Amino acid sequence: MTLEDQLQIVPADAQAAFIPPPEAPAKAKAADTGPTLEEAIARSEALTEKIDALDAVLAKPLAEILAEREKADEAALAWDRFGAMWMLSQRAMRRVALDLAAQLGLSEEEVVARAMTHANAVLNGADEVDLGGTIAPAQLQHIARHRNFLRNQFRTG
Numbered sequence: 001m002t003l004e005d006q007l008q009i010v011p012a013d014a015q016a017a018f019i020p021p022p023e024a025p026a027k028a029k030a031a032d033t034g035p036t037l038e039e040a041i042a043r044s045e046a047l048t049e050k051i052d053a054l055d056a057v058l059a060k061p062l063a064e065i066l067a068e069r070e071k072a073d074e075a076a077l078a079w080d081r082f083g084a085m086w087m088l089s090q091r092a093m094r095r096v097a098l099d100l101a102a103q104l105g106l107s108e109e110e111v112v113a114r115a116m117t118h119a120n121a122v123l124n125g126a127d128e129v130d131l132g133g134t135i136a137p138a139q140l141q142h143i144a145r146h147r148n149f150l151r152n153q154f155r156t157g
């Protein structure tokens with residue numbers, strides 16, 4: 001409630017009657033009471049957790065905090081570079097596949113259909129061939145760990 005809501009300026013006219021200020025709506029009165037006890041306790045607990053987390057970070061030596069940040073930045077950069085390499089290799093291999101397909105008289109749709117067939121074979125465990133040693137067992141294990149997620153990526157239709 002502002003000061004203007006509390007003050008009423010009466011005109012100098014003697015015949016003017018006193019007009020009481022309008023009553024605040026029920027919603028506004030309820031809002032003025034503030035949060036319930038449960039809401040206040042929940043908010044207090046949430047703030048306490050945040051403060052504890054900040055205290056834990058601030059309790060570390062600055063050199064340790066910066067080292068963790070630096071390691072995180074290095075890891076993020078490494079993943080970013082890996083993603084760039086992966087995208088580059090995917091585009092290059094797609095180009096090679098389409099060039100070879102054109103020489104054989106195959107359409108892009110046929111190449112994509114074959115790729116989907118091979119991807120699904122790998123995801124279903126039917127094709128665990130290491131392709132002459134070019135795929136490490138760790139790569140196949142990595143695919144297996146993420147099989148459910150990857151299946152969603154290679155759904156047809």
